[in-house]
Amino acid sequence: MFTEHTLETAPEASRRSMEATIRHFGHLPGAVARLATSPELLDGFLKLSASFERTTLDPVARETVVMTVATRNDCHICVEMHTAKLKKFDADDAVIAALRAEEPLPDERLEAIRQFTLAVLQTAGGVDDETLKAFLGHGYTERNALEVVMGIGTYTMSTLANRLTRA
Structure with a gap:
């Protein structure tokens, strides 16, 4: 139902973000082409995503x-895109497989951030002191806890x- 826009068919206000995405990836991902229907959503996501990339995590x-967010929300395109990013970062194959399967991670520190992410989602941010x-x-910090919230919101x-757009 949602249009997969090109630079020519997208709303004028989406074109700059689309062009920047093409420069970054070398192509226009289908998800971005569909999100371009809402210049505000596209621009907001790209800005938040770039900010999340600059966090101390x-x-x-x-x-x-x-x-964790992508698998919980059953976003197949997100899982595929971020599996590729994990491989780019030389993440352990067992970690990637566990993330994709929504299973405990073999890396204790990464499992801690996965569990914290799930707790923030389950409690709408009202995690208990424990x-x-x-x-x-x-080894995470209070700043990292807030960065997790940012990542949850962004993704x-x-x-x-x-x-929604069937990307």
């Missing part, structure tokens, strides 16, 4: 947050929009 920890202490006990928007 290491790349594999960030992708653990993203994959859960927060367990997360912090794996909840993306996964829901991708599912």
Whole structure:
């Protein structure tokens, strides 16, 4: 139902973001082409995603947050795209397989961020002190806890929009 836009068919306000995406990836991903229907959503997601990339979480920890949201929300395109990112970051194959299967991770520190992400989602941010202490006990910081919230927000928007548009 949703249009998979090209630069020529997209709303004028989406074109700059689409062009930047093409420069970054070398092509226009179908998800971006569909999200272009809403310039505000597309621009907001791309800006938030870029900000999330600049957080103090290491790349594999960030992708653990993203994959946790993507699998929970059943966003197949997101799982595929972020599996590729994890491979690019040389993540362990067992970690990738466990993330895709929504199973405990063999890496204790990454499992801690996965569990914290799930707890934030399950409690709408109202995690108890014990859960927060367990997360912090794996070397994460209060700043990292807030960065997890940012990742959840960013990729909840993306996964829901991708599912809605059938990306």
